[in-house]
Amino acid sequence: xxxxxxxxxxxDLRDVNPTFPKVAAGFTLLAGALAILNAVQTLASVxxxxxxxxxxxVLIGVGAGLIFLARKVFxxxxxxxxxxxxxxxxxxxxxxxxxxxxxxxGFIALYALWTxxxxxxxxxxxxxxxxxxxxxxxxxxxxxxxxxxxxx
Numbered sequence: 668x669x670x671x672x673x674x675x676x677x678x679d680l681r682d683v684n685p686t687f688p689k690v691a692a693g694f695t696l697l698a699g700a701l702a703i704l705n706a707v708q709t710l711a712s713v714x715x716x717x718x719x720x721x722x723x724x725v726l727i728g729v730g731a732g733l734i735f736l737a738r739k740v741f742x743x744x745x746x747x748x749x750x751x752x753x754x755x756x757x758x759x760x761x762x763x764x765x766x767x768x769x770x771x772x773g774f775i776a777l778y779a780l781w782t783x784x785x786x787x788x789x790x791x792x793x794x795x796x797x798x799x800x801x802x803x804x805x806x807x808x809x810x811x812x813x814x815x816x817x818x819x
Contacts, residue, residue, distance in 0.1 A: 685743055685799040691792040692741035695733055695751055698782070698789040702730030702758055705765070705778035713774055722765050726782075729758045733789070740793065743803035748793055755790035759783055 706723035709715075715722075732754050739747035762782040769779050 685796070685803055687796040687799045688743040688803070689741055691751075691789070691796045692737045694785065694789040694792045695740050695755070696737035698755060698758060698786040699730040699733030699737060701778055701782045701785050702726045702733065702762060705762065705776065705782045706730070708776050708778050709769070709774070712776070719765075719768055722761070722768070725761060726758075726765065729754060729761060733758065733786075743796075743800045745800045745804045748797050748800050751793045752790055755786050755793065758786040759790065762786060 703726070706726040709723045733751070736747050736751050736754060740751055762779070766779050766783060769776065
């Protein structure tokens with residue numbers, strides 16, 4: 668049974684290295700870096716005498732996780748798509764809550780203002796590049812079946 672023409676090796680090689688996930692990886696890296704910078708700025712500037720004192724450390728952990736995932740996003744790994752969607756959404760919620768807490772207590776910081784914005788942009792970019800990651804995964808499997816894994 669013929670289901671259509673077989674994809675050529677050139678199409679597989681083109682699909683295994685898509686461009687759009689690289690852009691999404693840049694925004695993921697930026698969101699993670701902003702979360703860490705937000706936390707470091709807070710720790711260096713103020714003392715927190717409430718249960719919110721753990722929030723800068725949580726932001727550092729989530730930001731570091733996004734920086735780690737940015738490399739996998741860069742190589743268009745499908746599992747990284749789900750991880751960034753979840754982690755980026757979590758960062759958006761945490762950084763928005765932190766922003767409201769900080770501003771309501773008189774601490775206005777540039778990193779705190781931009782962290783929710785770029786975490787939301789990273790999630791949106793990552794969601795938009797899901798089809799490219801799926802094509803890259805299929806192309807990697809196709810090339811591996813032909814004996815051309817190449818560590819991609």
